[in-house]
Amino acid sequence: QQQVKQSPQSLIVQKGGISIINCAYENTAFDYFPWYQQFPGKGPALLIAIRPDVSEKKEGRFTISFNKSAKQFSLHIMDSQPGDSATYFCAATLPASGSRLTFGEGTQLTVNP
């Protein structure tokens, strides 16, 4: 059973635009929601993460918005750059699960120059 659903599957944005990727989860026991960035030929790397006690977290051009009641969270990339072109995965973990991640399906982002 897929517990974290991610959309869109792919996204094309012009340089300087805003990229928005959405995720929805089912298990209300999840307590940590990271986003991972993966470049071709590389492993996923942590980009930014949020806990459900806050509604927003910002790090540079990257912002997570979290809606606990709707069981949704999203990644916003402001001023998108060609170097942001990668696959982005949302994920979730359960408490006391040893950081075990349940991943969304992934979004392939292309930022055109």
Added chain:
Amino acid sequence: DAGVIQSPRHEVTEMGQEVTLRCKPISGHNSLFWYRQTMMRGLELLIYFNNNVPIDDSGMPEDRFSAKMPNASFSTLKIQPSEPRDSAVYFCASSYSAGNTIYFGEGSWLTVV
């Protein structure tokens, strides 16, 4: 910090052959994960170790797959016999079990012909 080290990076093998993938986690990390990535199924958790003990192997596809962690600095994932449908990228990852950030290796790209 050397990061999570995986070997081999690429392997092409014939159906029926045994495949062994190796992983050295980040020193001091006590949780280790094996993930498989395919276009069809995304990132799937195969098995999770904590303090060298397998905690959850429910993601291991079938008996052809086995994983071991003989000590804190080494783990193997073995496929015997391999089949074409096992072709995928296999990622090893590690973390502190008390933390939430998982660090991935660069993956082992397996092709079974």
